Amino acid sequence: MHSMNPPQRAAVKHLDGPLLVLAGAGSGKTRVITHKIAYLIEQGGYQARNIAAITFTNKAAREMQERVSSLIDPAKSRGLTVTTFHSLGLMIVRQEAQHLGYKPQFSILDAADSAKLISDQIATTDKQEIRKVQSQISRLKNDWIGPDRALVEAQSDGELRLARIYRAYQDTLQAYQAVDFDDLIRLPVELFEHHSEVLFKWQNRLSYLLVDEYQDTNTCQYRLLKLLTGWRGMFTAVGDDDQSIYAWRGANLDNLRLLQEDFPKLEVIKLEQNYRSTVRILKAANAVIAHNTKLFEKQLWSELGIGDPIQVVEAKDEEHEAELVAMRLLAHKFEHRTNFSDYAILYRGNHQSRIIEQQLRNHKIPYVLSGGQSFFDRAEIKDVLAYLRLFANEDDDPAFIRAITTPKRGVGNVTLEKLGNYAARRKVSLFEGLFEIAFEHEVGAAQYAPLKMFGDFINRMQDRARREPAGAVLRELLHAIDFETWLYDSEPGKAGETKWKNVLDLVGWLERKGEEDGKNLIELTQTIALITMLEGRDEGEMDAVKLSTLHASKGLEYPHVFLVGCEEGILPHRESLDNGMVEEERRLMYVGITRAQRSLTISYCSKRKRAGEWQIVEPSRFIAELPEDEIRMSGRKKDGPAVTRAEGKAKLQNLLAGLGGNKS
Numbered sequence: 001m002h003s004m005n006p007p008q009r010a011a012v013k014h015l016d017g018p019l020l021v022l023a024g025a026g027s028g029k030t031r032v033i034t035h036k037i038a039y040l041i042e043q044g045g046y047q048a049r050n051i052a053a054i055t056f057t058n059k060a061a062r063e064m065q066e067r068v069s070s071l072i073d074p075a076k077s078r079g080l081t082v083t084t085f086h087s088l089g090l091m092i093v094r095q096e097a098q099h100l101g102y103k104p105q106f107s108i109l110d111a112a113d114s115a116k117l118i119s120d121q122i123a124t125t126d127k128q129e130i131r132k133v134q135s136q137i138s139r140l141k142n143d144w145i146g147p148d149r150a151l152v153e154a155q156s157d158g159e160l161r162l163a164r165i166y167r168a169y170q171d172t173l174q175a176y177q178a179v180d181f182d183d184l185i186r187l188p189v190e191l192f193e194h195h196s197e198v199l200f201k202w203q204n205r206l207s208y209l210l211v212d213e214y215q216d217t218n219t220c221q222y223r224l225l226k227l228l229t230g231w232r233g234m235f236t237a238v239g240d241d242d243q244s245i246y247a248w249r250g251a252n253l254d255n256l257r258l259l260q261e262d263f264p265k266l267e268v269i270k271l272e273q274n275y276r277s278t279v280r281i282l283k284a285a286n287a288v289i290a291h292n293t294k295l296f297e298k299q300l301w302s303e304l305g306i307g308d309p310i311q312v313v314e315a316k317d318e319e320h321e322a323e324l325v326a327m328r329l330l331a332h333k334f335e336h337r338t339n340f341s342d343y344a345i346l347y348r349g350n351h352q353s354r355i356i357e358q359q360l361r362n363h364k365i366p367y368v369l370s371g372g373q374s375f376f377d378r379a380e381i382k383d384v385l386a387y388l389r390l391f392a393n394e395d396d397d398p399a400f401i402r403a404i405t406t407p408k409r410g411v412g413n414v415t416l417e418k419l420g421n422y423a424a425r426r427k428v429s430l431f432e433g434l435f436e437i438a439f440e441h442e443v444g445a446a447q448y449a450p451l452k453m454f455g456d457f458i459n460r461m462q463d464r465a466r467r468e469p470a471g472a473v474l475r476e477l478l479h480a481i482d483f484e485t486w487l488y489d490s491e492p493g494k495a496g497e498t499k500w501k502n503v504l505d506l507v508g509w510l511e512r513k514g515e516e517d518g519k520n521l522i523e524l525t526q527t528i529a530l531i532t533m534l535e536g537r538d539e540g541e542m543d544a545v546k547l548s549t550l551h552a553s554k555g556l557e558y559p560h561v562f563l564v565g566c567e568e569g570i571l572p573h574r575e576s577l578d579n580g581m582v583e584e585e586r587r588l589m590y591v592g593i594t595r596a597q598r599s600l601t602i603s604y605c606s607k608r609k610r611a612g613e614w615q616i617v618e619p620s621r622f623i624a625e626l627p628e629d630e631i632r633m634s635g636r637k638k639d640g641p642a643v644t645r646a647e648g649k650a651k652l653q654n655l656l657a658g659l660g661g662n663k664s
């Protein structure tokens, strides 16, 4: 408690009813949650098992759990629930599956699987069209609109078509005993609204809730929260309206207002001291966000000294920008004797990382990528996971198709099509269909034999997966399907080797996790699906520069930050300009600036290739909104020539020579 300021302390001690902590970036909101968990257990008379803290990412959850364990006797924090909304939903759906018409081993489809279902539904391969329908369905779910209501309320042909696709999509999911990510929130709400005895049970089980990043909850998540806290309203939500950046996923800022309406006893506490950033960085953040219409008045101040001016760098093009960032980073590192892990490079979209990665590799700078293509999205990993999904849930048709065709085992497309038609007619899963006598007669004995062998194999492995340690079962699986040979055959040379190494990584990781959490392969399989959603695996504490999208950087902090691609069309993003979403983009900029603790470098290009053509681009309007006195422009100056690459390199080499060279 002595390490908290008075309003933070008040927030921690407030136990009488609902509390909202509304405060700017770096003011210690997350810290309040961590300390409050400890306080609830030590002073508030709560058992750890009755407390649930909800964070935005799995990584944040892990960090919070560790922080709590360092604050109190670890024995006392046992049973504490620290999760994301989705993991909490999974926990509930898994335990109450029977009320929802699901078996506890239901499958969780990731975005790619669900896109595949939709593409079958609308019979198109047009990626853009599929993605559009997918996000529309997701929006409906997040807004708590079910397929039946969507059908009734459809106002146009387009809406009616969407509602029909939604209905069919939902029916297919149910038939596969599968759910998508949005269902993990939607289903608990549905459950609680229809089964009050189940709701009471969960209300008692989780009697105090804490929610971080409250500004990014969507309508469905808010409903879940409201149901779980019930009339008692025992919760603490912390958030910052200026950091709401997930409107595209249904986040609803209106939930801040709703909280006051639905919980008249709501106490609101504001925090104004920032403990993260220097005065200059804060001034920049405050100046930019001042251009948005204000929901709640906030002022941030810091005692961390004025700090260095904010560097604004113009580069000729994307490659030049990446090179400048790499060189400046190296120079800064040697000058200040910092670690690589003190740096983050942030950007608006995933595609921007490629050129930066290239330059970092050129300069031998180690880096880790977050929010990019996940480890779990790799084809070879998804192949293995298809088997695991099938072990858990044999009705998972997409997993069935993937597994039976990887590796090819003499089951031809014609046979599979026959099986598909048969199963559809009989309204059973592919797996179930393959064991039926009538089907056996439909295909010849030669076609049937490999199918039957596959079915028996799955049955056998399924049984073992429930009883034996995860590592042993996995190794048995890989051996039985001779996956290594198959990978090397289909992808000769280095690529095959990398893929096999990834598979071994997966095995090692699952084995460790199984031992740590005391879970079998089937239980682990469901958890994996969730890891793929917002981030990859924990990359450990490597000394490496962090590369991240702005979205994925939320809640984190880094001593030195590079914010690249600050141009009109990128940040703010072109599509947001059309949609009048500039304020959301400005919040994204605000999130980016406020990740920095000690130094901030903002860069942009003067031209950029778009669809193969060079285009002159404008610096972001947000750069013009920065306070002039706190920034230093460099690179290409208005009145002089740009710093050339050669000059930049020479400067760096001089610097390195003075410091004894770049050893890393």
Ligand SMILES: Nc1ncnc2c1ncn2[C@@H]1O[C@H](COP(=O)(O)OP(=O)(O)OP(=O)(O)O)[C@@H](O)[C@H]1O
Residues within 6 Å of the ligand: 003, 004, 005, 008, 023, 024, 025, 026, 027, 028, 029, 030, 031, 032, 240, 243, 274, 275, 276, 554, 555, 556, 557, 594
């Ligand atoms: N009273 C305090 N004394 C010292 N350090 C503090 C105090 N409160 C917070 N901090 C530190 O300030 C930094 C920012 O805190 P925290 O991450 O909790 O802020 P936040 O409000 O959650 O930020 P964001 O809005 O970005 O999520 C952390 O390093 C935290 O340890």
Ligand SMILES: [Mg+2]
Residues within 6 Å of the ligand: 029, 030, 031, 212, 555
């Ligand atoms: Mg935080």
